[in-house]
Amino acid sequence: MQDTYSRRNFLRLSAALLAGGAAVMTGAPERALGMGTISGRGEPGGLAPISFVKGFCSFCQARCTYQAQVRNGMVESFIGEKDNRWTGGSMCPKGLSVIELINSPYRLTEPMLRQPDGSWKRISYEEAVRITASKVRECLEKHGSKAGDRMALTMPLWDSRESELAAEMTLHLAGCVHMMPPGETCTSTASNMLTSLTGTGNCTTTVNELCNAHTVVLWGANINDLYPPYTRWLEMAKARGVKLVYIDPRRTRTSLWCTTQLQPLPGTDGALALGAIRYVFEHGAFDETKARALITDLDKLREDAAPYTPEKVQEITGVPADEAVAFYAALAESPRTILWLGGALSRYTNGIQTVRALIFLQALTDNIFGSGRGIMTMQSGKPGGDDEFVDALLGPLDKAKMNFRRLRMAMEKGNIDVLFLNCSYRRYPDCDNVRKAIEKVPFVVHRGFFMTEETEASDLFIPAVFSPESQGSGYGNEKQVVWREKIVEAPGSCVPDWQFYRDLGIALFGDRYPGFKDPADLYERFVSIVPSWKGMTLDRLRKSPDGLVWPIYEPNGEEHLGNVFRDGKLLTPEGTMTVQDRVFGRIKWTYPKGSPLGKERDEKYPLVLTQGKVLWHWQQTLTNFSRELAQYTEGRFVSINPETAAKYKLAQGEKVLIETFVGSLEAWVDIRPEIIPGVIFTPSHCTASSPLEQNRSPHINTILPNYWDRISCQHNGVGCALRKIDAQPKA
Amino acid sequence: MSRYVMVIDATKCMNCKACLVACQQRNHVPLGHARNWVRQTPDVSSPLGFAFQPGACMHCDKPLCVDACPTHATYKADDGSVVIDKSRCIGCGSCIIACPYDARYKDTATGTADKCDYCREYSAPGEVPACVRVCPTHCRTFGDADNPEDPVSLLLKENKQVHVVAKNCDTKPSLTYLNHTIPTDWPRDAEIPATVKAMEHVATGTRWLGGLALFGVIGVFLKQLVLPSDREHGPENAHDDNSRNDQGGQA
CATH class of the missing domain: 2.40.40.20 (Barwin-like endoglucanases)
Incomplete structure (x- = not known):
């Protein structure tokens, strides 16, 4: 071994040690300093670059818009669109879960055909379309002009509004109008009553108007649990001194924001509302001239409400009379009241009468027209124009639509040959027997995502796509229409509904089906045909952070927020509302069917x-x-x-x-x-x-x-x- | 340099857990673990019977986790955040034990410690953390406390500042609650593992030994500069070396 060391070698070693030390020191704390730097992004060997794509959540009608962070073809997270005037950029856990569901290990991604022994056989998408077309063709050939009534589709369509149009066009050409709206299990009662009495089936105002009200009554409307991003509107309204009254048998997250809560027994809301009408009449807390101009038979309203004294209301609802009176007095004194109808009100057999009473209460107290007044609903917002568009393209089809109750009866009788089961059949009560009815349908196509009861009930399963996997538009509670580009590719053979129903339409009807390339193509054609959409061009929609509020009649027209009755008139044919209804009669409140509170009480089920x-x-x-x-x-x-x-x-x-x-x-x-x-x-x-x-x-x-x-x-x-x-x- | 902090108005929280899901997604937090939380405490004054307290790493100004880290993977950055350099983390878990807020967990995928870093790694430039952005009631606010115009500064200025502090050790948490929150006594006693404490003494001894060794190296260095070995100066010396080796070989 050497016992000496040269100066040159010594200097070389020293330099190497210094360089090595410097290398070890990299990655020192300084590297992580400073927000706004993203370590490794886009660097060789680091994380792949992120792109941002606009999208919207397709679950509830808050219709949150977001920027999806996409890396390596995968959605990493959603960042709520901060310029969304309705949501302020917030989102909720439900909407965020779509990121996980897209890549869920439980997801089915290939079409499957039921075999005679009950097992499944994997088939191609093309084969799935061919088989479906052959079944529809069979029905058409066998039943001719009546074939349309032997088919039905249960909505919602999963990915976009264009899918609804594509399906409607296919069914229309088959002579079928039976597309079951999901609202039959939530908001249809409120929507129909609003249409009947005011001429509009949606909210009569927009949520921003809450801040201009004096009093907001959330009647069964559990906003914070169901529309978490809308909590901000309650917060803002409260900050501006708006009195928030919540009516619900349960205390929920919405209770956290409210000034007062009444907890009536379930299904007794109509009696509480009639008590309010009686109080207003009794105390003269209304403008009679205005009320008579709006309600043609005002005296009948007075008569119908007369029995509902505070004592009777207490007896029925369980709400102490003094609490009810305090609530009525607050309503009577409120110069501007917005009433938000919860979906729960439509879920009792007496829901029609309850909702009618509430709409009349608003009319009586002059809370239909103007800022800070109106009626909100939940899960509504569908803009008009679909039938107009389809009729314009394919000619009118003047047929009565079935609801699911009738469809179930038709299935039980063996009168349905093809069912497009897009939704969960379990949303309907007595669903085990709904399943039995479905099993009587010879051919059931299910469009879904997972192995569910619906998949089990079907003959053919065709996998659908989640909203980020397709381009298209959607609509929200404020009638705002939003746009989304395709954010990521769908796995396997999953296809959007618009593609399936378009391909099916073309397979069945060839050139008669109005073929379109993609949702953008269909959207532009729609806008060019339907007058109320003229100003809602795709270009404007793409640029907007939260969409455009329907309708806009002029190409560069302005959106209109707030109360829909711009001319101070109802949109019914006569511009008025009537207590004595041709179908529903007078306002007669009864307990819901099967309620243990009423005469039908069964001691076994108290x-x-x-x-x-x-x-x-x-x-x-x-x-x-x-x-x-x-x-x-x-x-x-x-x-x-x-x-x-x-x-x-x-x-x-x-x-x-x-x-x-x-x-x-x-x-x-x-x-x-x-x-x-x-x-x-x-x-x-x-x-x-x-x-x-x-x-x-x-x-x-x-x-x-x-x-x-x-x-x-x-x-x-x-x-x-x-x-x-x-x-x-x-x- | 900015000084980033999070302030929370716990009275606005309704425990929707959007912040938890958003954080898990943005930061690839494995299911079963969380970088943030919402504590639920019985409270008869609330219509729901509970008070909610959102939280996350407190980004303490005197962080025990930093003291507990034997490799200096965890450090207090100049921007006020407490950060983990995962390339240095050996996954010993000392910091997890040391944190009185249980704000850390061991990421089973990477084998390293993990915790809230204000979404540093997966955020866009200037982006607020996912939990802040997603919150429907805006009960969490994030920003630069040294910027007087930042909303965070205004909130800190206009409200009473409440901190949740461990009983046996004030780590000076920077996460601040506004006006009122319950409970404030939940952090466990702060603790640095005995092994890490022992490591301090070992490290001190090692430093002394290293210093002495350095002196030796410097001495040799100077000696070599001043009196270098003369065996490299000419072919003769080399020959001498070889001949001596050869001689040795023959012997």
Whole structure:
């Protein structure tokens, strides 16, 4: 070994040591300093570049817009569009879950055909279209002009408004008008009553007007749980001194923002409303000239409301008379009131009369026209023009539409040959028997995402796409139309609804089907034909952060926000509303069918059943498959008041059967003072086919009777009982 | 240099958990872990019977996690945030034990510690963290506390500042609640693992030894500069070396 070392070698070694030390020092704290630098982005060997694509959430009608962060062809996150005037850039967990669902391991991505032995055979998309076309053709050849009444489609279509148009055109050419709106299970009653009495089936004002009101009554409208991004409007209204009154048998997140809450028994809202009308008449708290100009038979309204004294209201609703009177007085004194009708009001068999009473209450108190006045609804906002467009292209098809109640009867009788099952059939009450009716249909096509009860009930499954996987437009509660480009490619053979129904239309009708290249092509054609859309050009839509509010008649016309009755007149043919209705008669309130509160009380089922969405869930067929949301869901619980728990000797966490005369299902007891005694609440979203234990339970509609009013089906208000099945409390 | 902080008006929170889901997605947080939270505490004054308290890493000014990190992977950056340099993290978990707020977890995919970094890695330039952007009630606000025009500065100025502090050690959390929040006594006792404390003594000894060694190296360096070895100066010396080796070989 050398015992000496040269100067040259020594200097070389020193330099190498210094360089090595410097290399080790890189990656020191300085590298992470300073916001706004994104480490590794776009650098060789680092993370791939991010692109941003505009989109919108297609779950609830808040219709949040966002910028999707996309990297390597995958959506990494949604950033709420901060310039969205309706949402302020916020979003909710439900909408965010789409990112996970797109890449869900449970997702089905190839078409499958049911085999005679019940098994599935994977087929190509082209073959799926060919088979569907042959079944429709068979029906057309066999039944001729009546074939259209032997087909039906249950909406919603999954990805865009253009899909609804594409499907409507295909069915129209087949002579079919039976597209079941999802509103039959939520807002149809309110929409129809609004159309009948005011001439518009949507909100009569926009949500920003809440801030201009003196009083806002959220009548069954649980905004914070169902439309979390709209919470900001309650917050802003409250900050401006607007009095927020919430009416709901349960205290919910919406209660956090409200000045007052009344908790009437479920299904008794109509009596509470008639009590208010009576109070207004009694105290002369209205402008009679204006009221008579608006309501043709005002005296009949007075007569119908006369029996509802505060004492009677207390007897029916459970709301103490003094609380009811204080509420009535506040309404009578309020110079500007907006009434927000919750979807729950439409879910009792007496919903039609309740909603009518509420609309008349607004009319009587001069709260129909002008700023800070009006009526809001939930899950509405569909702009007009679809039928106009299809009729213009394909000629009118003058036929009466079925609702699902009639469709079910037709299926039970074997009168339906082809069913396009786009939605969850479990949204309808008595859904086990709905399933049996569907099984009588010779050919059922299901467009979906996962292995659900609907997939099991179908003969052909064709996978659909989530909203970021297709271009297209959508619409929200403010009648705002929004646009989205395709953000990512769909996996496997998943295709958008517009593509499937277009391909089917072309396969069946060739050149007679108005072929279009993509949603942009169809949208532009639509705008060029329908006058109320003239100003809503694709170019404007693409540039807007939150869409355009329909209608805009002129090419560069302005949007109109706020009250829709711009001329100070109702949009009904006569410009007035009438108490004595040709179909629904006078305003006669009765308990909902099957309610244990009324004459139909069955001592075996003494509790009132209510159900509904919880914040973590929206679509029954989709969000049940989200592991992110399942972190927070709590399975099939049943909320009861401590008083109810004591009466039936139930402990927190105990397992019970919720029983109705239709059936029973298992739940765990959640004792909460937020719900009034004698009433239960259980979530609507669970499904037996969910791979996630937290969401797995038979649907609530398996135990609800097939009750309908003339418009919507009933989910709430029937009698039920809780029967203990296990002494072991939930851990 | 900016000084970034998060302030929270807990009274606005309705526990919708949008902030949790948005954070998990933006930062690829594995299910079962979280970089942020909403604490739920019984409160009879609330219509729902609970008070909610959103939270996340407090980005303390005297962070124990930094002291606990044996590799200096965790450090307090000049912009006020407490950051993990994952290339240095050895996944020992000391910082996770040290944090009184349990704001950290071990990422099973990377084997390193992870926590809120204000969405530093996955955000667009200037972007506020995902939890702030997504919140429907805007109860979280993020910004530069040294910029008097930043909304955060205004909120800090106009409201009473409340901090959630560990009982046995004030780590000076920068995350600030406005006016009122409950509970404030939930952080556990701050603690640095005994092994890491022992490492301090080892490190001190090592530093001394290193210093002495450095002196030695410098001495050799100077000696070599002043009195270099003369064996490299000419072919003769080289020959001498070889012949000596050869001689040795023969012996």
